[in-house]
Amino acid sequence: MSSVATWPSQAETWLDQRGKGAWIAAMILGFVFFWPVGLALLAYMIWSKRMFGNCKKSRNARHAAYTFRSSGNSAFDAYKADTLRRLEEEQQSFQNFLKRLRDAKDKAEFDQFMEERERSSRNSEPQEA
Known part of the structure; x- marks a missing residue:
C-alpha cells in the first residue's frame, strides 16, 4: 500500500533530477499514449511552476540528492x-x-x-x- 502512495513522489523526484526537459518529454509521451495523462502533467507543471524559469523545488531535490550521500x-x-x-x-x-x-x-x-x-x-x- 505504501509503495503505491510513494511512486508519484519518486517519479517526481526522478523527473526533477533530470530537469525541465524530462518533464516536457513525460508530458509529450502522456499526450501521445493517453491524452488525459498529458493534460494532467501539463496542468501539474503549470500549477507547480515547473513550466516557468528555474524550479526551486527541482534545484532543492537535486541538492538533496548530493547532500545526504555518504562520503x-x-x-x-x-x-x-x-x-x-x-x-x-x-x-x-x-x-x-x-x-x-x-x-x-x-x-x-x-x-x-x-x-x-x-x-x-x-x-x-x-x-x-
Missing part, C-alpha cells in the same frame, strides 16, 4: 549530519520568529484600526448639551 568518512558524515540538523533548527527558529513578528505587526495594525474606528464613532455621535 565514506564516518566522522565527517556525523559532523555533516549534526551541522545540517543545527541549521534546520536555526531555520525553523527564524521562521517562527518571523511568524511572531508578522503576528505582532498584524495585531498592532488591528488595534490601531479599532482605535480609529472607536474615535470616529465617538466623533460622529451627536453631542448632548
